[in-house]
Each structure stands twice: as C-alpha cells, then as structure tokens.
Amino acid sequence: MIIVRTFGEVRAAAHSAVSLVPTMGYLHEGHMSLIGAASQTGDTTVVSLFVNPTQFGDSADFVAYPHNEARDAAIAEAAGCDIFFAPSADEVYPLGHRVTVSVGGVGDAMEGRFRHGHFEGVATVVAKLFAGVQPRRAFFGRKDAQQLAVVRTLRDGLRFPVEVIGMPTVREQDGLALSSRNTQIGKGVRREALSLSRALFSAADAIEQGERDSAAIAKIARSVAAATPQVEVEYLEVADSMSAAPIEEIDRDAFVAIAAKVGGVRLIDNIAVDAVTLATDRGIMLDKQSILYEED
Amino acid sequence: MIIVRTFGEVRAAAHSAVSLVPTMGYLHEGHMSLIGAASQTGDTTVVSLFVNPTQFGDSADFVAYPHNEARDAAIAEAAGCDIFFAPSADEVYPLGHRVTVSVGGVGDAMEGRFRHGHFEGVATVVAKLFAGVQPRRAFFGRKDAQQLAVVRTLRDGLRFPVEVIGMPTVREQDGLALSSRNTQIGKGVRREALSLSRALFSAADAIEQGERDSAAIAKIARSVAAATPQVEVEYLEVADSMSAAPIEEIDRDAFVAIAAKVGGVRLIDNIAVDAVTLATDRGIMLDKQSILYEED
Numbered sequence: 001m002i003i004v005r006t007f008g009e010v011r012a013a014a015h016s017a018v019s020l021v022p023t024m025g026y027l028h029e030g031h032m033s034l035i036g037a038a039s040q041t042g043d044t045t046v047v048s049l050f051v052n053p054t055q056f057g058d059s060a061d062f063v064a065y066p067h068n069e070a071r072d073a074a075i076a077e078a079a080g081c082d083i084f085f086a087p088s089a090d091e092v093y094p095l096g097h098r099v100t101v102s103v104g105g106v107g108d109a110m111e112g113r114f115r116h117g118h119f120e121g122v123a124t125v126v127a128k129l130f131a132g133v134q135p136r137r138a139f140f141g142r143k144d145a146q147q148l149a150v151v152r153t154l155r156d157g158l159r160f161p162v163e164v165i166g167m168p169t170v171r172e173q174d175g176l177a178l179s180s181r182n183t184q185i186g187k188g189v190r191r192e193a194l195s196l197s198r199a200l201f202s203a204a205d206a207i208e209q210g211e212r213d214s215a216a217i218a219k220i221a222r223s224v225a226a227a228t229p230q231v232e233v234e235y236l237e238v239a240d241s242m243s244a245a246p247i248e249e250i251d252r253d254a255f256v257a258i259a260a261k262v263g264g265v266r267l268i269d270n271i272a273v274d275a276v277t278l279a280t281d282r283g284i285m286l287d288k289q290s291i292l293y294e295e296d
Numbered sequence: 297m298i299i300v301r302t303f304g305e306v307r308a309a310a311h312s313a314v315s316l317v318p319t320m321g322y323l324h325e326g327h328m329s330l331i332g333a334a335s336q337t338g339d340t341t342v343v344s345l346f347v348n349p350t351q352f353g354d355s356a357d358f359v360a361y362p363h364n365e366a367r368d369a370a371i372a373e374a375a376g377c378d379i380f381f382a383p384s385a386d387e388v389y390p391l392g393h394r395v396t397v398s399v400g401g402v403g404d405a406m407e408g409r410f411r412h413g414h415f416e417g418v419a420t421v422v423a424k425l426f427a428g429v430q431p432r433r434a435f436f437g438r439k440d441a442q443q444l445a446v447v448r449t450l451r452d453g454l455r456f457p458v459e460v461i462g463m464p465t466v467r468e469q470d471g472l473a474l475s476s477r478n479t480q481i482g483k484g485v486r487r488e489a490l491s492l493s494r495a496l497f498s499a500a501d502a503i504e505q506g507e508r509d510s511a512a513i514a515k516i517a518r519s520v521a522a523a524t525p526q527v528e529v530e531y532l533e534v535a536d537s538m539s540a541a542p543i544e545e546i547d548r549d550a551f552v553a554i555a556a557k558v559g560g561v562r563l564i565d566n567i568a569v570d571a572v573t574l575a576t577d578r579g580i581m582l583d584k585q586s587i588l589y590e591e592d
Contacts, residue, residue, distance in 0.1 A: 007455050007457070008457070011457060092455070094452055094453070095400075095449065095452055095453045098399065098400035098401070098402070098449065098453055099397065099398065099399050099400065099419075099449060099450060099452075099453025099454055100397070100398050100400075101395065101396070101397050101398075101423075101454075102395065102396050102397075102398070103394065103395050104391075104393075104394035104395065104396075105394065106394070123395075127397075127423075127454050128453075128454055128455045130427065131426065131427060131454045131455050131456045131457075132454075132455030132456070132457065134430065134457075153391065153394065153395060154395060156390055156391055156395075157390070157391045157394055157395025157424075158395055158397075158423050158424055158427045158428075159303050159388070159424045159427050159428030160427045160428070161303065161304070161307060161427075161428065161430075
C-alpha cells in the first residue's frame with residue numbers, strides 16, 4: 001500500500017481500473033467490509049480519508065470528529081487497500097467553497113431536515129472524488145441510506161460512469177450499528193442506544209409478517225423507541241430507496257430509518273426492505289468487540 | 297467519423313485519450329478552429345452537439361436557436377472530428393434538472409447580470425460532459441471569455457483532470473466576432489453591429505499605447521460605441537481573465553468585454569490583454585465569407 005496526498009498521485013499510481021472507498025476515517029469493521037469488497041474486484045483499491053468540513057452543520061462536531069491517520073492507514077492496508085489517499089483541505093477545496101453541487105429533493109427529508117446543507121456537502125465532495133479519482137466502482141455503507149440515494153442521484157445526474165455499490169450495515173454484537181460516533185456514547189447510556197436497532201428490528205418483524213403501511217410500521221417502531229425515555233427520536237420514516245422520499249406504503253424498495261439523540265450523541269440507523277418479498281436486510285452482526293474500542 | 301447518442305457510446309468508441317470540443321451546434325469557423333486544434337493533438341477528437349436549454353434565460357431564444365445536425369456533422373467531420381456526440385435531452389438530463397453545479401462569483405458579473413442562471417446552466421452541462429466523456433483536453437473559444445473562466449473554475453473546483461484550452465476568437469472579414477447569432481442580424485443594421493469590435497479595437501489601441509486604467513479604457517470604448525445609436529450597450533467592462541471579476545486597472549491578465557443589442561439581437565465580444573506586455577489578442581480575421589452564410 002502507498003499513501004498519497006493528491007488526486008494526480010492517485011491517478012498516476014493506479015495501474016488498473018479503480019474501486020474507491022470514500023471515508024471520513026476512524027475506520028471500523030463497516031469500512032473494512034467495503035475495502036474488502038473493493039479489493040475482491042481485482043481493481044486497484046483506493047481508500048480516501050478526508051474529514052469533509054462542509055458536511056458538518058456544527059463546527060464543534062467537526063472539531064470533535066475523531067482523527068488518527070496512522071491507525072486508519074494500518075486498518076485500510078490490512079483490509080486490502082492499495083492506495084491510501086489522504087488529501088489536505090487545499091487539495092480538495094483549492095478554490096474554497098466556491099464550486100458546489102446540489103442534488104435537489106433527495107437530500108431534503110430526514111437528515112436534510114436536521115442537518116441543513118449536509119447533503120450538498122456530501123454531493124460536492126463525492127463529485128470531486130469521482131471527478132479526480134475516476135473510479136469504475138465506488139463502495140458505500142447502507143447504514144447511510146439517504147447518503148447512498150444522494151450519491152446515486154449525483155452519479156446519474158452528472159453522468160459519472162461509476163458503479164455505486166451499497167454494502168450491508170455492520171453491527172456490534174448487541175445490534176448497535178457501527179459508527180465512529182459510538183465511541184462518544186457514555187457508558188451510562190450505552191444500553192439505551194440499543195433502542196434504535198430494537199425499534200427498527202420490531203419494524204422489520206412487522207414488515208416480514210406482511211405489514212406494508214408506513215404509518216403502522218412507524219407506530220410499532222416508535223412505541224419500542226418510546227420505552228427508552230433517554231432516547232430523543234428526531235425522525236422515524238419509511239422512505240423510497242432511490243429517491244429517499246418518505247412513502248405511505250412499501251410499494252417499492254424502501255428503507256425504515258431512524259435518527260435519535262442518546263446522551264447528547266446523534267445516531268442514525270436503518271433497515272432495507274425488498275418491495276416484492278418484504279424481506280428485510282438488518283445488516284451483519286459482529287461476533288466480537290469492534291476495533292473501535294481498541295486502544296490506539 | 298461516427299455519430300453517437302450516449303455517453304457510454306462515446307467512451308466505448310474512444311480508443312485513446314479524448315480531446316473534447318463542446319458545442320451548441322450551428323458550427324462556424326470558430327468551432328472549426330477548435331476542432332482542428334483538438335484533432336492536431338493526436339487524441340480522439342470528440343465534438344458534442346447539444347443545445348443546452350438551461351443556459352437560455354428566455355425560452356423563445358432557446359426555440360429560435362438554429363439547429364441543423366446534418367450540416368454540423370459534415371462540418372465537424374471536415375474539420376477533423378472522430379466522434380460526433382449528439383445526445384438527447386434525456387441522455388444529458390435523465391433526472392431532469394435535479395442535479396446542478398454552482399460556480400459562485402465567477403458567473404455573477406457581466407453576462408451573469410443580464411442572463412440570470414446562465415452560468416449555472418453552463419457549469420452543469422460542462423460538468424456532465426467532463427464526467428461522462430472523461431476528456432484529457434477540452435477546447436473552448438475565447439470569444440466567450442467569462443464562460444472560459446467559469447469552465448476553469450468548475451474544472452479546478454470539482455478536480456476534473458482536464459486541460460482547458462482557450463482558442464482565439466475568429467472574426468468575419470469586417471471584424472464582427474463569429475457567432476451563430478450573426479445570421480439573425482438584419483441587413484439594415486449589419487454595419488452597426490461592427491460597433492462592438494470597433495469599440496474593443498479602440499480600447500486595444502489605447503492599452504497597447506500604455507493605458508492600464510479600466511475607467512479610461514472603458515470611456516474610450518464607450519465613446520466609440522456611442523457613435524452608433526442603434527447599438528444598445530449592456531455592459532463594457534475590464535475583467536480579470538481567471539475570476540471574470542471587474543478590475544480597476546490592468547495589473548493581471550484581463551479581457552475587455554462588451555455586450556450590446558443590435559436590432560434586437562444580443563451580441564458579445566471581447567479582446568484579451570497580457571498584463572506584462574500589454575499586448576492584446578484581437579483574434580483571427582477570416583479572409584472570405586463565413587460558412588454561416590452558405591445556403592443549407
């Protein structure tokens with residue numbers, strides 16, 4: 001594996017078609033599954049590490065975001081990365097924030113309501129990665145379901161010839177979806193954080209038993225979440241997988257998404273639903289503790 | 297030369313690096329000089345023909361824009377085109393106008409003041425062409441000086457690895473800058489339309505004699521334009537070549553730009569100025585009548 005700092009170096013170092021895994025670092029088993037899948041394609045696997053300031057609404061949140069390049073590079077290499085691309089802010093934003101990409105309505109609901117400007121930040125930085133790295137494939141986690149819809153919209157809208165692959169959410173042993181933010185959850189409310197996945201799994205159970213009505217599904221999930229008063233739900237929605245627009249019933253591929261604050265930490269999670277079979281994808285459960293909790 | 301309709305066909309047909317010439321059709325000697333220069337690189341030369349609706353403020357103007365694909369394909373082939381790419385609106389805008397690219401201040405002055413939304417339309421369609429065609433080089437006319445600044449800003453901001461080459465303005469025998477719009481100028485005001493280039497050339501004379509002050513340069517050019525009352529000047533500015541921002545004196549590479557209406561037809565023109573030598577680039581004069589006036 002080599003570590004490079006510029007888009008030009010990535011292009012010069014890539015001797016075959018590229019599979020790209022964009023990350024904001026502090027890698028965990030979710031990222032490792034993306035890197036592993038990219039590596040298995042036989043393409044040159046590029047992992048980018050860039051904590052993108054424009055997708056943070058709150059600058060305190062940006063400053064607090066964990067950052068450890070040496071740790072991330074070691075994990076990426078072990079997972080199969082060929083080129084580790086850790087650019088400076090100047091390399092990504094040479095003109096500051098003058099040039100931006102908007103994706104319209106796909107970013108308006110759910111996260112868009114609570115994180116103003118977030119998806120414009122995501123779309124802009126992913127456009128730069130697609131334009132500057134020129135990958136053939138790009139891998140994203142399904143945990144960020146609306147982000148995946150935004151990326152596909154960006155790809156289709158700007159005509160990037162990139163196959164966008166969504167990989168299943170990876171969960172800790174107790175069901176909590178992996179996120180670098182999990183390390184910020186206080187021990188006193190760790191059990192309460194499981195309320196999110198529990199709510200979604202109850203929704204998944206109802207769907208697999210034939211429930212297609214979004215209001216009924218949301219009601220079940222909300223009642224589970226409400227049993228944990230320390231969890232402050234921001235939204236709980238059933239949404240179209242492609243457009244990320246809330247839908248009234250599951251008549252197309254969809255996801256059930258939740259966002260909630262637990263002890264001051266904002267968490268999101270979702271499960272995917274196949275419209276035809278009503279099978280749900282709840283993700284993959286780790287059988288041991290996540291590397292997130294290993295000492296540096 | 298082959299004619300193709302989709303981005304995928306362009307990529308499949310290009311067997312070497314691509315030099316791209318984006319056009320809105322109704323080709324003239326200005327476009328031919330771009331295609332010739334692209335062809336001389338030895339790259340696969342792709343000429344795109346797409347009349348982009350989003351860069352017209354006025355839908356009547358869009359509808360009136362001349363269109364003749366067979367004529368354009370023949371001219372492109374004669375000039376050295378390998379792949380003639382004439383996509384449908386659906387191929388360029390599969391999601392309608394959901395995904396857009398903004399370039400900030402570079403599009404605000406001059407044309408931006410008179411053609412609201414124009415440069416967002418230009419930036420968005422050029423981003424699609426860069427993303428979908430993946431050219432190594434792209435050729436644009438310097439006649440659209442602010443557009444060239446917008447394209448370079450887009451390229452730098454979104455990190456496209458595309459060399460953007462600006463080619464000199466080509467002028468008719470009498471000095472009028474070539475534009476498909478020239479065919480719309482009524483015979484009764486054709487002589488009056490020369491007021492634009494005359495005004496710019498008088499500015500160029502003053503600059504080459506050492507004048508660097510923008511107000512003084514503009515005053516000279518305006519007084520020449522004012523001698524033709526049928527010409528309604530919209531703006532006359534001295535602007536930074538890279539940022540397209542108006543400047544008070546020529547202390548960096550610049551252009552002097554004019555926009556005016558002549559008999560209901562809106563025309564633009566400019567001359568480029570080298571900041572060090574104060575040499576001006578007035579473009580290239582044809583020695584015979586333009587192909588614009590040949591019968592179809």
